[in-house]
Amino acid sequence: MAASPATGGARSCETPEQTREWMEAIASFLGRHRPLLEAHVVNFFKDRLWEMVDADWMECLRREPVESLLMLPSGCVQDHWPSSLQEFILTARSLVLPREQKSPQSFLPNSRVASIGTVLAQGMNSKKKHEIEALSGIVDAIARSRGAKTVVDVGSGQGYLAQALSFEYQLAVIAIDASSHHASVTNTRAERIKKHYAAKCVEKQQFKVPRTVTCHVLSSDTLAAVTLDACQDDHGEHITETNNCNQSIPQIEQPNPSIPQLVLAGLHACGDLSVNMLRVFVSCEQVQALVSVGCCYNLLSENTDTCPGFPISKAAKSSKLVLGKSIRDLACQRRKMEKPHQGNGPTKF
Template identity: 45%
Template structure:
C-alpha cells in the first residue's frame, strides 16, 4: 500500500477553504484530504463518509477541492447547520469567481483548472437561465454513533435511501475520521469490517482516555484477539498517558512547562478537596474539562489590562491581586497576604525593594516579586477550584478551607514536575500499544484486508499523527 502514497501530492489550501482553520487544523486537513482522495481514486469509491465531521473542514475540502461526494456525519445538529451554511458560502464564492473569469477580459481556458466540474456546470446553467440546477455540497447526517453496528446501520440506510440513490450507483464508501474521539475510531474500524459497502478507511484516533473499559464486551481496548488472549489491559490512567506528546513537551518554553506543572498541582489539590468534602461526587471519577488554557489566557489578559490601565510597563504586582475574576487591593487582612507572610502577629514591617508606590501596610519585608508570585498563585488556585466545583454542580464553598488545602499541597509542588515527566515519558509506549492492537485487529481479518499504520502529520504540530489506512482486496 505504500506505493499508493509514493507520489502523494499535497496541495496548499486557499484562503476561502481554509477560513476558520488554525495552523494545526490546516496542516491536518491538507494532508488527510490528499490521502483520502488518493484512496478513493484507487478503489473507485462513490463517496466519502466523514465520521465525526465536526465543523466540516475535511468534508468541504474533499467536496470542493477534490470534487468528491461527501456525507458529513456528526452527533451535533449545530455542527450540521454550520457545515451547510459554510458550504453554501464557499459554493457561492467559487461560482461568482468563475462567472467573473468567464466574462473577464483576460479570460483563458486554464481559468477552469482550479474549479470543480460541478461548479463549471452550475455557472453555465445560471448563464443560460436554468435555475433548477443543483450543486453537490457535503450532505449532513446527525447521529450518535455509540457502536459499530449503529454506524453500519447508518451506512446501509443511506445506501437504501434517496440520500444516496442518485449519487452512489456502486455504493462503495471510504470511512474517514480526523481525530475520531475515543470509541468512535474503534467503531469506524469495526464498521469497515462489518459493512459490505465500506471498501476502505482512513482513520486517525485521539482521546484514548475515553476508550470504553475492557469488561464491556466490544470494548475500545483490546480489540484484537491476540491482545485478548494475552490479557493485555489498560486502565483509564494508562490510556490517559497515551495522549501525552513528547514533541509537544519538547517545544514548550520553560515558563509554559512550569505553568502546566502548576495546573497539575491545582488538580491534585482539588482532588484532595473532593475526597475530604465531596466523596460522593468523586466516586464516579468526574471530569472538570480542560481549564488550563482558559486560566492561562485570563492571566495574560489581566496582566495586559493592568499595564494598559496604568500606562506603564511595570504594573504594581504587590498592590493588586485577582480573585474570582475581580481585582482587589491586598491589605494586611487579606488571606493572600497571610499566605505569603505567615500570621499577622508575627509580621514585622520592612522596606520594600519595589519601585512601585505602595502603602507600607502592604509590605512586610518580603520582596515584591515573591509576594506577587505567591499571592497570585493562591488567587488562581481559588479560581480554579471554584470553576471546577461549579462544573460538578457544587455551589456552596463557604465551608471549604481552600487556603488550608493549598498550604498542605504547596510543599510538594516541586515534585510535580519530575513525577509528571516520568509519566509523560511512557506516553508514546502506551499509544503504540493501542495502535498496534488496532492494526492487529484488521490484520486478523486475513488476506481480504490490506492495512498500514502510517505517520501523516508533523508530530510537533499534531501529536496524534498516526493513521490507520485499510482497503478491502477484491
C-alpha cells in the first residue's frame, strides 16, 4: 500500500530561526549524499556508483513497477520498503522549497496587467510575452505603492520589460545591460514603438523612452554607483543615451535628495547579477523595492576572495555548505525536449 505524497509542509520561513533550521537541514542532508549529487548520468555507469546505494534499497526497487518509481520525487513510498529508504525519500521531499503559484492580485490587490499589443510584442515569443505582461504589471503596482516613479531594469537585454514599463505604465526607466548591441537594439526599437503610440494618441502626449546604460556589472558597488549616477543625471527627462563603464566605480554612500526613489527590477537576471541586486537593495536608501526573477544559478560565483554569489547570508555561511560547479550545473540542467515536425526525425529545442 502506498503512502500519500509528502507535502513538505512541516518546514517554514515564518521566523529567522525556522529559516535557519530549514537551511541547516538541507545542508546536512546534501552533505550525507554528496557523491551522488555530483554525479552525471555517465559517471553513474562509468564509476559504478550504484554500488554506493544500500543493497536493500536496490533489491527492493528492482522489484517495483515503473509507476512506483516515477512517484518517488513526489514522496510516495510503499509500506513494505525498508524504513531507511522511506525515511530518505520523505526527508528529501520535506526539504523541498514551496512551488505553489499565486496570482499577483493575491498579494497586490491593486495591480493591473496590461495586454501588450503587437507592436510592443514584436520579437517576443508567447512565453516572453506572458512574462513581460505579468512582471511589468507587478513592477508598476509595487512602484506606485512605494511612491517610486523610476525603475532600473538590470540585465535589460533588448529592452522588452523596460519598454513595457515606459509605454504601458508611463514609468521612467533606466535599462542597464552589458551589451552595447543590446542598447542599440533597445534604442532603435523604442523609437519605433514611440512613433506608433504617438500616432494613435488623440491628445498630444510626451512618451518617455528607456534610457540605456551599457555596463558590465561585476559588483554591487558598480551597480549602485551606475544606478544612482544615471538617476542623478537624468533630470526627469528620459532620452536614448548610452553610457559605457568598464571598471568598478566607488559606491555612492550618502543619500542624495536629487536622486528619485526607485525600484530595481530584473527579468532573468543571470548568476551573480541577482545577488548584486539584492546587495544594492539592502545598501541603497533610494532603492525602495526589488523585483527580481533570477536565472542561471549554476553561474553563481563560489569560494571567491571577493563577495561570492553563494552563499550570501550569515546563516548559509554558517552551514558550511559548499556546492561546487558539478552540483550547480546538474541542478540547473535543462531536460531535452522534443516536438514533432515535418522533417526527418524529431527536433530538439
